Amino acid sequence: MRHPFSVTSQRGCVHSMDSEATRQRIWSAAVLLVLVQLFAGCATISQINFISTQEEVALGRQFAEQVETEMKMYDDPVVQAYVDSLGQLLAAHSDRTNIEYHIKVVDTDEVNAFALPGGYLYVNRGLISTAETESELAAVMGHEIGHIVGKHSARQLSGQIGLSSIIAIALGDSSSMVEQLVAGIVTTGALMKYSRDMESEADVFGADETYRAGIDPGGMAAFFGKLLELEGGRTPSGLEKFFSTHPPTRERIDKSNAYIAQLPFKAGLRKDSKRFQQIKKRLPPLGSGK
Numbered sequence: 001m002r003h004p005f006s007v008t009s010q011r012g013c014v015h016s017m018d019s020e021a022t023r024q025r026i027w028s029a030a031v032l033l034v035l036v037q038l039f040a041g042c043a044t045i046s047q048i049n050f051i052s053t054q055e056e057v058a059l060g061r062q063f064a065e066q067v068e069t070e071m072k073m074y075d076d077p078v079v080q081a082y083v084d085s086l087g088q089l090l091a092a093h094s095d096r097t098n099i100e101y102h103i104k105v106v107d108t109d110e111v112n113a114f115a116l117p118g119g120y121l122y123v124n125r126g127l128i129s130t131a132e133t134e135s136e137l138a139a140v141m142g143h144e145i146g147h148i149v150g151k152h153s154a155r156q157l158s159g160q161i162g163l164s165s166i167i168a169i170a171l172g173d174s175s176s177m178v179e180q181l182v183a184g185i186v187t188t189g190a191l192m193k194y195s196r197d198m199e200s201e202a203d204v205f206g207a208d209e210t211y212r213a214g215i216d217p218g219g220m221a222a223f224f225g226k227l228l229e230l231e232g233g234r235t236p237s238g239l240e241k242f243f244s245t246h247p248p249t250r251e252r253i254d255k256s257n258a259y260i261a262q263l264p265f266k267a268g269l270r271k272d273s274k275r276f277q278q279i280k281k282r283l284p285p286l287g288s289g290k
C-alpha cells in the first residue's frame with residue numbers, strides 16, 4: 001500500500017489543472033507530516049534516558065529518603081551486612097559499576113524487592129525467609145540491580161512525568177511528587193511499572209551478574225517454579241506484589257532458561273552458602289507479626 005502523503009505530493013508535482021486545490025492538499029499533507037513526526041519524536045524521546053548519572057543518583061536519593069521515612073528498615077546489622085555484601089558482589093559484576101550501590105533490608109513479611117534510580121536497592125525480610133537458597137535470593141536481587149543497570153525507572157519516569165519534573169525532584173524541589181510516587185511503592189511494590197522489554201532485559205542482566213559472580217544463575221526459575229508448584233499454580237500468599245510486578249509466565253521462565261543455557265559452562269557455580277542459611281535462622285518466622 002502506498003503512503004497517502006506520497007500520492008498527494010506526486011499529484012501536486014505533476015498536474016497544474018487545479019493548482020490552488022492541489023497546493024492546499026500539499027500544504028495540509030505537509031502540516032500533517034510534521035505533526036506525525038513530532039508525535040513520533042515524542043514517543044521515541046520518552047524511551048530515551050536523557051538525565052545524567054549525577055541527576056539520576058540525586059533523584060534516587062530523594063526517593064530513598066522518603067522510602068526510609070515510610071518503611072521500617074530491618075535493624076539487625078548481621079543480616080544487613082550479609083544482604084549488602086551479596087548485593088555489592090552482584091553489582092561489582094554488573095555492566096554498571098560507576099555508581100555506588102546502597103542496599104537495605106526492609107522489615108516486612110511481604111516477599112518483594114525493589115530498585116530506585118541511581119543504585120538504591122531494597123530487599124524485604126520476607127524475601128530472604130522465602131528463598132530456599134542463596135542463588136534464589138541472588139537471582140531476585142540481580143534482577144532488581146538489572147533495572148538499575150538498564151536505568152529503567154529513570155526512563156519510565158521521564159516518559160511519565162517529564163524531564164522538568166525529574167530535575168525538580170533531583171534538586172529536592174518536589175517533595176509532594178516524591179511522596180506520591182513512594183506511596184505507590186507501598187501499594188504496588190515497585191516505583192514504576194516496567195515494560196515487558198525492561199523485565200526481560202533485567203532478567204538477562206541479572207543472569208549475567210549472578211553467573212559472573214560465581215553464583216548459579218538458575219535461581220529465578222527455581223524460585224518461581226517451586227513456589228508455583230507448591231501453590232498449584234496460584235500466587236502464594238505474601239507474594240502478590242512481586243508476582244504482579246513480575247509475572248512468572250511460562251514464556252518468561254523459558255526465555256530466561258534459554259539465555260542461561262547458552263552461557264559457557266563454568267565450574268563451581270554455587271547454589272547455596274552456609275552463611276545464607278545462618279542468616280535465615282536469625283529472621284523471625286513469617287507471620288509472627290515481628
Ligand SMILES: [Zn+2]
Nearest residue numbers: 194199202246
Ligand atoms: Zn523487574
